[in-house]
Amino acid sequence: MKLKLKLPNPGLDDRIASHGDLERMEKDEAGDRPQWDNKAQYLLTCVGFCVGLGNVWRFPYLCQSHGGGAFMIPFLILLVLEGIPLLHLEFAIGQRLRKGSVGVWRSINPYLAGVGIASMLVSFLVGVYYNTIMAWIMWYLFNSFQDPLPWSQCPLNANRTGYVEECARSTTVDYFWYRETLNTSTAIDESGGLQWWMVLALIAAWTVLYICCIRGIETTGKAVYITSTLPYLVLTIFLIRGLTLKGSTEGIKYLFTPDVNELMNPSTWLDAGAQVFYSFSLAFGGLISFSSYNSVHNNCEQDAVLISIINGCTSVYSATVIYSIIGFRATQKYDDCFGDNILKLMNAFNYPENNITQSNYNEILTYLNHTSPDVIQGLSLQTCDMQTFLSQGVEGTGLAFIVFTEAIIEMPFSPLWSVLFFIMLFCLGLSTMFGSIEGVIAPLLDLKVLPRSWPKEVISGLTCFVSLALGLIFALRSGNYWLALFDNFAGSIPLLVIGFFEMISVVYIYGMDRFNKDLEFMIGHKPNIFWQATWRVISPLIMIVILIFYFVTQVTKELTYLVWDQESFPTLAERYYPQWVYVMIFILAGVPSLAIPFFALYKLIQRKFCKKDYSDSTVDTVSAKIQMNDKMKF
Amino acid sequence: EGFKVRLSIKTALGDKAYEWNRNQRFLFQAAIAFAMSHHLDLEFNVSNVLVCDETPRVSFWFVVTSPGDPSRLVGKESVELAVRESRDRINNVLLLNDATLEFVGVLPTLVAPVKPATPPWLIVFGVVIGIVGAGIVFLLVSTVVQKKRKEKEVAEEEEDDEEAQMKRTARNEGIYNTSFSEDDRNTQM
Numbered sequence: 174m175k176l177k178l179k180l181p182n183p184g185l186d187d188r189i190a191s192h193g194d195l196e197r198m199e200k201d202e203a204g205d206r207p208q209w210d211n212k213a214q215y216l217l218t219c220v221g222f223c224v225g226l227g228n229v230w231r232f233p234y235l236c237q238s239h240g241g242g243a244f245m246i247p248f249l250i251l252l253v254l255e256g257i258p259l260l261h262l263e264f265a266i267g268q269r270l271r272k273g274s275v276g277v278w279r280s281i282n283p284y285l286a287g288v289g290i291a292s293m294l295v296s297f298l299v300g301v302y303y304n305t306i307m308a309w310i311m312w313y314l315f316n317s318f319q320d321p322l323p324w325s326q327c328p329l330n331a332n333r334t335g336y337v338e339e340c341a342r343s344t345t346v347d348y349f350w351y352r353e354t355l356n357t358s359t360a361i362d363e364s365g366g367l368q369w370w371m372v373l374a375l376i377a378a379w380t381v382l383y384i385c386c387i388r389g390i391e392t393t394g395k396a397v398y399i400t401s402t403l404p405y406l407v408l409t410i411f412l413i414r415g416l417t418l419k420g421s422t423e424g425i426k427y428l429f430t431p432d433v434n435e436l437m438n439p440s441t442w443l444d445a446g447a448q449v450f451y452s453f454s455l456a457f458g459g460l461i462s463f464s465s466y467n468s469v470h471n472n473c474e475q476d477a478v479l480i481s482i483i484n485g486c487t488s489v490y491s492a493t494v495i496y497s498i499i500g501f502r503a504t505q506k507y508d509d510c511f512g513d514n515i516l517k518l519m520n521a522f523n524y525p526e527n528n529i530t531q532s533n534y535n536e537i538l539t540y541l542n543h544t545s546p547d548v549i550q551g552l553s554l555q556t557c558d559m560q561t562f563l564s565q566g567v568e569g570t571g572l573a574f575i576v577f578t579e580a581i582i583e584m585p586f587s588p589l590w591s592v593l594f595f596i597m598l599f600c601l602g603l604s605t606m607f608g609s610i611e612g613v614i615a616p617l618l619d620l621k622v623l624p625r626s627w628p629k630e631v632i633s634g635l636t637c638f639v640s641l642a643l644g645l646i647f648a649l650r651s652g653n654y655w656l657a658l659f660d661n662f663a664g665s666i667p668l669l670v671i672g673f674f675e676m677i678s679v680v681y682i683y684g685m686d687r688f689n690k691d692l693e694f695m696i697g698h699k700p701n702i703f704w705q706a707t708w709r710v711i712s713p714l715i716m717i718v719i720l721i722f723y724f725v726t727q728v729t730k731e732l733t734y735l736v737w738d739q740e741s742f743p744t745l746a747e748r749y750y751p752q753w754v755y756v757m758i759f760i761l762a763g764v765p766s767l768a769i770p771f772f773a774l775y776k777l778i779q780r781k782f783c784k785k786d787y788s789d790s791t792v793d794t795v796s797a798k799i800q801m802n803d804k805m806k807f
Numbered sequence: 808e809g810f811k812v813r814l815s816i817k818t819a820l821g822d823k824a825y826e827w828n829r830n831q832r833f834l835f836q837a838a839i840a841f842a843m844s845h846h847l848d849l850e851f852n853v854s855n856v857l858v859c860d861e862t863p864r865v866s867f868w869f870v871v872t873s874p875g876d877p878s879r880l881v882g883k884e885s886v887e888l889a890v891r892e893s894r895d896r897i898n899n900v901l902l903l904n905d906a907t908l909e910f911v912g913v914l915p916t917l918v919a920p921v922k923p924a925t926p927p928w929l930i931v932f933g934v935v936i937g938i939v940g941a942g943i944v945f946l947l948v949s950t951v952v953q954k955k956r957k958e959k960e961v962a963e964e965e966e967d968d969e970e971a972q973m974k975r976t977a978r979n980e981g982i983y984n985t986s987f988s989e990d991d992r993n994t995q996m
Contacts (some may be wrong), residue, residue, distance in 0.1 A: 315928035315935075335914070370928075377932060380939050387946055516815075523862035526817040630947060 179684045188280045189270055192694045195469045198271075206271065207390050208466050214394040216476065218463055221401035221604025222454050223484045226306065226573075229601060232452070233492035234568030235444050237428050240435025245489075247436065247445035252485055255715045256449040258707035259672060261477035263455060266679055267464030268473050269691045273615025274458030277465075281683045287772030288674050289616055292458035294765040295667045296612030299457070301640045302659040303609060304382060305647040306570070307602045308374040310595050311381075312354060313574065315374075317591035324349035325582040339739070346579045351737045354574070358650040359738045361658070362751055365650025372648045379641040382603065386610045386633045390466060393607045400600040400607075405487075407597035408494050411590075415497030418584070420507075424500020425493060427563045439722075446719045451664070452484060456671035459608030462615040472696050474704075495572070502580035503562035510557035517552045570653075573598060610636060654734055662758050666727065667765035669720040674769055676713045685709060732758075809870035810886065811911040816865060819907035827865045831901075832858055838897045839869065839890070843881070846889035849874055887913050 190198070209215045236244045270277045275289030316323050327340035327348060335341065340348035351357050358365045385396040415421045435441050454460065464473065508531075515529045522541065529537055542549050565576065581590045613636055617623060623632055647656050679688060685708070693699045732754070735745035812835075817824045825831060836856040843851040851874050861867040871881040890897065890913055898904050905915045 311935075312928070315931040318931050319927040373932060377936060377939075380936065380943070384939050384942050384946070387943065388950075392946075519864055520813060520866070523864040523866060525863040525865070526815060628950065630950060 217397040217401040222608030225605035228488045229491045230572045232488040233495045239441040240432035242429040242431035247442045251446045251449045257481045258712045263460045264464045264473035267461035271465045273462045273619045275616040276619035284773040287769035291765040291768040293616040296457045298663040300609035301644045308378040310598045312374040314595035350574045361654040383637045400604040403600045404597045412494045418501040420504025421497035421500045424496040428496040456668045457612040459612035462611045498580045506562045514554045663761040666762045670766045673716045809868045813866040813909040815907040838900045842889045842893040
């Protein structure tokens with residue numbers, strides 16, 4: 174059964190290189206397009222782009238909150254049905270058309286240039302806020318070179334009688350994060366001033382990124398040897414360390430204990446789908462760019478499957494490591510909580526030490542409750558629940574900068590573990606940033622907005638500088654709230670929209686038949702029924718379902734955000750966004766998404782009003798009429 | 808007028824914990840006597856420190872009597888100040904610390920975290936920026952140098968081309984038509 178649905182697309186052959194041209198280009202190695210030194214660089218770069226902070230701090234949280242081991246089922250199913258086909262599509266189209274994202278979509282049809290431009294905008298916006306997280310990681314990394322670690326102690330208050338109130342009421346790690354790092358204000362409108370240490374950290378982050386991207390893939394190709402492999406090494410070290418700590422198995426059990434009922438919950442499938450999509454860094458345009466530097470006959474099908482498997486396995490592996498450490502921390506807190514209660518009982522009833530232990534605590538408590546209930550009331554004993562400790566604040570920046578740092582200070586040789594952990598996060602984020610920057614620079618080169626004479630170094634420098642300037646907004650006191658805004662809106666809906674349009678463009682505008690032939694030319698065999706079914710029907714369907722659900726949930730729910738306010742220590746308080754933030758949200762989410770129809774309309778208007786007759790281009794002169802052939806010799 | 812004291816010997820010392828007995832109590836009394844003498848500059852004796860109400864928790868109350876008049880008690884504030892002043896010594900004598908030797912109601916004197924002159928993070932930042940900056944300068948300079956070298960080579964090639972052509976035509980027994988050579992674009996005046 175062949176679906177012959179294809180939209181008319183005149184002039185396609187004029188815009189793209191034919192198979193013959195590609196063979197010739199391959200042999201002559203002509204063209205000014207950069208190339209990979211070897212296959213390993215290409216694979217490591219793609220793996221680095223896909224494997225990022227989300228694998229470490231988003232996936233484990235989703236896994237644990239959606240039924241543990243049972244979450245693997247929707248995750249794997251959607252990985253196969255959605256992730257791998259989309260990845261293969263991006264690799265193949267990049268390799269075939271040999272241009273960055275704008276070039277590719279413009280070649281397929283000039284009206285589709287908006288898709289590429291949307292990719293570029295999203296890559297830019299995401300790059301700006303993602304590198305701020307890198308700046309935070311660098312700040313913590315720089316602060317790890319001291320013993321004791323600065324987040325293990327509270328500073329003293331003015332008259333040295335006790336600790337600073339904010340620190341005493343929350344915890345040392347909370348205080349270090351919210352006060353000494355961010356110096357956060359209490360609302361997004363209170364912008365405060367620029368925090369000089371944050372500005373320095375931002376400068377450091379962008380400078381390191383610049384030196385790695387200074388000559389495009391020539392330099393990033395070398396950098397990825399370290400940035401893509403080091404995280405695995407550190408994860409293994411942490412796994413070994415974690416498993417030797419008390420309570421780590423509790424964490425792993427908590428993570429993987431399956432709750433099959435969660436599979437009935439639609440939000441589980443939705444979150445799994447969204448996670449697969451974002452985890453693969455699709456629709457940024459970076460992957461298309463990277464593939465365009467490959468040789469034409471590179472086996473992109475194999476690459477897509479390989480990278481998907483690596484990405485999935487990394488998610489599961491890092492979840493195990495993270496939760497072993499979280500189990501350790503939860504056990505520490507549980508022991509501390511119990512210790513506190515036991516001390517209170519001991520002091521109140523003058524029991525000798527070590528008489529009350531965790532095992533006989535309950536009997537003694539019930540006995541004492543009988544004999545002197547009023548005293549027990551006055552003691553305000555806390556209930557110590559392991560499950561609560563295991564489920565505390567374990568996603569996003571909260572995981573890295575609060576929960577994990579708290580666990581690290583309990584481990585012996587804390588500065589060493591801290592340095593290792595933050596270097597790992599830094600490498601994970603840096604390799605993702607390479608893809609983001611590529612997703613901005615390649616379209617800029619395709620669009621030819623910058624003079625050709627400018628060398629690559631200047632273009633990448635300019636991109637980094639402009640992003641740094643915009644990123645200063647995150648160095649304000651309200652920077653954390655701005656980042657959450659960017660994260661929620663710039664990096665979510667536009668990507669889903671772009672991904673959907675990518676699929677539709679390739680399958681129905683470029684033409685599935687042509688695409689099949691291209692793949693046959695490139696890798697030697699026609700893609701099998703699995704690819705046909707997923708590309709034509711299954712993947713676009715999944716995309717549109719996720720997009721609709723996402724959109725509906727975002728629009729219907731009340732827009733609130735969490736603030737760090739004195740009134741509600743130690744938890745975060747919920748506030749409503751002020752009205753002007755809605756404009757920002759529209760800019761972040763709406764502008765990239767609307768770029769697609771906008772540029773299509775723009776092209777339409779351009780064609781209609783600037784109609785030059787290119788059809789009759791023959792010149793009416795005598796010399797044009799004379800037939801020149803080889804036989805005539807002067 | 809007295810203070811309640813709590814000791815957590817087993818928590819502090821684990822296996823090396825000592826039994827709380829009359830001799831240990833004597834040591835505690837001596838330490839308090841020392842603290843009072845040191846603070847008030849009067850001679851206090853061990854008998855001026857009275858301990859009562861001992862419990863198996865190891866907690867008890869103590870009061871300090873004035874050395875001149877054993878029936879009069881020394882005020883709470885002076886005792887508190889004396890204890891705070893010599894807290895370190897008292898702790899060390901009993902092999903305990905602020906948490907395990909608790910004087911109920913007496914605020915602990917906290918040791919401020921050590922703050923070095925330059926924050927360590929600034930040093931690491933400086934090192935990283937220095938290395939990265941040097942790397943960037945090196946890469947940019949090497950690009951410029953490479954470009955200059957390429958331009959020189961291309962210019963030399965063009966000169967050679969002209970001469971090579973002349974040599975080739977001479978070899979083929981022809982005369983090189985110099986009127987079309989690009990040597991001097993402008994006729995020399």
